[in-house]
Amino acid sequence: MEVKMLERLMESFCTVDDFCNAFLPQWKADLIGNGTAPRAPELGLCVSEIITILLMRHGSQFKYLKSFCNEVIGEVLCRYFPAMPCYERFVALQQSVWIPPLHFLCSRLEHRISIYYIYSTALAVCHHRRIGLHQTFAGLAARGKTSMGWCFGCKLHLMFNHLNETVALKLTPDNVYISNFL
Incomplete structure (x- = not known):
């Protein structure tokens, strides 16, 4: 794998992870709820990993997210994303965390x-x-x-x-x- 792609991956992840570490606690504190967290399965990937994968796909030549997940993440970058779920689960995960990527885009x-x-x-x-x-x-x-x-x-x-x-x-x-x- 190209060193340039790995450097871009690490740089993107560090930027996104720094943003998520600053944004998520403040965002969760501002949410309105009844005080109890809803029971749900674990995400598998953290929010910063999901945003990084979406950013990488946007910067790649792949037209479809499914082929990007299967070919690049599933085969080439599988050791960097060991908890990567199947494509269908990843689509559900990305839909459940759409507020942080939106704020990340606004900040950039x-x-x-x-x-x-x-x-x-x-x-x-x-x-x-x-x-x-x-x-x-x-x-x-x-x-x-x-x-x-x-x-x-x-x-x-x-x-x-x-x-x-x-x-x-x-x-x-x-x-x-x-x-x-x-």
Whole structure:
């Protein structure tokens, strides 16, 4: 494996881990709850490992997360991520920890330069049969059409410059078109 890729992995992980060590205790203290922690299975990977894997996939040539997890993480980097679950479990893990990566991206926003790319992804909040009962994202979630079909939820718009640095991000209802982000 290339030394450059390992150096990038270590640098990314250290940056993300430092952020998580500072952010997570404050975030957990600010959460509103009834005082008891819900019973759930262990994550297997820590939040900083999940964010690092997502950042590495973004910087790679892989188009799909599944092929990246199976080929790079599963075969090449398996000794650096010994607790890496299967792809399906990793997708569930990444969906359960989406607040810390969002704050990490906001903390790393770069100055606007010249050429920009916008990436939008739909974040489904509930199954389409439960739209009438859904109340958590009542003011933000909406029905919208994606390339994969209809979805009820939000859209995360990310703007990158020509150096692949995140310049801006915005969370909108799912029916907002990408040109309205500008």
